[in-house]
Amino acid sequence: MYFSVLIERMSRKGEDSLQFGGNFCYDSHYIFLVFSLVSDAFHLIGAHYYKGERMAHVALPEFEEMDPEIQEIARPILEKTGQLGEIFKLLAVRKDIYFATDGMIQGYLLKETELSYDTKESIALLISKENGCKMCVDVHKSIAKMLGMSEERIAEVLEGIDAIHTSDAEKQLLRFCVRASKKDNYKILKEEIDALKTVGYTESQIIEAVAIVGYFNYINTLSNVFALGE
Secondary structure: OHHHHHHHHHOOOOOOEEEEOOOEEEEHHHHHHHHHHHHHHHHHOOOOOOOOOOOOOOOOOOHHHOOHHHHHHHHHHHHHHOOOOHHHHHHOOOHHHHHHHHHHHHHHHOOOOOOOHHHHHHHHHHHHHHOOOHHHHHHHHHHHHHOOOOHHHHHHHHHOHHHOOOOHHHHHHHHHHHHHOOOOHHHOOHHHHHHHHHOOOOHHHHHHHHHHHHHHHHHHHHHHHOOOOO
């Protein structure tokens, strides 16, 4: 998942800093610190050993029970943090589901694409908040920082689209994304997509944005249905 890709980037020998999107550069120790905090959030907010908190609705596999290919990805995470997050464990129940999900993450969420990291992580936060997935919001606040989003921007996104200091065009795209996340998204009209083109977005960028919306509807649903982080 996100962590496996970030660890790979953080493990490059001889590099003391990391660069995301060609714009943001961080000290590697800072990245490791933030990474650890994110992993702790995944693990701790759903940990069953806290009195009064309930476990996930299904049994989550431990490292020894995972497919060998997934173990290869999990091993460096365990070495760096000592634990695996609940969403990682849930997806690891099925190798095909894990790698299908990982393909989306590596293919257009972490990869440099036509949309900026700020826009992509804004979509992540907005949709996760809209879907009531607190764990996903908390985790993506930290992931957004790793990918270069400022704390001010994160706070603005969580306050709402109107509070974001950005262009009217990006606000229009983000509103469209929230609209696209709804169950009645079949009512979206061609005119709404054309309006995004009018303010400068290409069809390719609009498709990417909606694909990100679809990913977060998917991952939020898994988290919510199986009570991860409850």
